[in-house]
Amino acid sequence: MNDELLERWLDAVLATPGLTALKDREDARRVLLDDALAGVELVRRFDGPIVDVGSGGGTPGIPLAAALPEREVTLLEAERRKAEFLERWTVELPNLRVVWGRAESQVTDCYLVAVAKALAPPPVAAEWCLPLVAEGGVVVLWVGPSVEPDRVSAVAEKLAGELVERPPGFLVLRKTGPTPPGFPRRPGVAKKRPLA
Numbered sequence: 001m002n003d004e005l006l007e008r009w010l011d012a013v014l015a016t017p018g019l020t021a022l023k024d025r026e027d028a029r030r031v032l033l034d035d036a037l038a039g040v041e042l043v044r045r046f047d048g049p050i051v052d053v054g055s056g057g058g059t060p061g062i063p064l065a066a067a068l069p070e071r072e073v074t075l076l077e078a079e080r081r082k083a084e085f086l087e088r089w090t091v092e093l094p095n096l097r098v099v100w101g102r103a104e105s106q107v108t109d110c111y112l113v114a115v116a117k118a119l120a121p122p123p124v125a126a127e128w129c130l131p132l133v134a135e136g137g138v139v140v141l142w143v144g145p146s147v148e149p150d151r152v153s154a155v156a157e158k159l160a161g162e163l164v165e166r167p168p169g170f171l172v173l174r175k176t177g178p179t180p181p182g183f184p185r186r187p188g189v190a191k192k193r194p195l196a
């Protein structure tokens with residue numbers, strides 16, 4: 001893994017206004033880098049192209065791209081300024097690409113792994129991520145201790161998905177069929193009217 005690149009990326013996130021509220025480098029390392037790398041072995045188990053939804057300053061997608069150089073990793077980010085920052089790292093990580101846009105506006109059923117960390121409350125993150133994944137693919141959500149897995153499971157069932165694993169700090173949802181008609185809902189609707 002390219003440790004030197006990840007150190008420079010962490011410095012750049014801290015030095016660029018608007019990318020993180022964290023000020024302390026050790027806090028930033030723990031939240032942006034170590035937490036992302038904690039998911040590498042879990043994500044490695046699932047084949048195919050990866051999309052990091054709401055990548056922000058680039059986590060977990062950039063650490064994943066560095067740790068899994070044989071995997072194609074797309075960073076999907078709604079804010080243009082953040083997407084421009086992310087684009088810089090594609091020069092050094094040939095397996096990385098960046099899409100500026102919202103999850104709800106993307107072509108559906110085309111990735112095999114969607115990951116998201118701190119994107120939105122987990123039921124909303126599940127609704128945004130599941131349509132991006134093809135049948136047989138998975139969504140890996142980084143979650144905190146207050147997560148309500150039953151709510152996420154209820155959302156998944158409406159989107160041809162099911163909650164299949166709950167390792168500490170994560171939820172894994174499997175896509176069991178194509179995205180049902182009516183999804184994704186229009187931008188913003190999932191947050192205003194959560195499915196569960």
Ligand SMILES: C[S@@+](CC[C@H](N)C(=O)[O-])C[C@H]1O[C@@H](n2cnc3c(N)ncnc32)[C@H](O)[C@@H]1O
Nearest residue numbers: 054055056059077078079101102103117118119
């Ligand atoms: C709280 S930040 C988390 C960023 C990063 N994943 C992390 O853990 O630090 C959430 C990010 O998701 C982006 N975002 C929010 N809604 C989105 C959507 N519907 N589609 C794509 N990106 C979205 C925001 O612009 C923001 O950069």
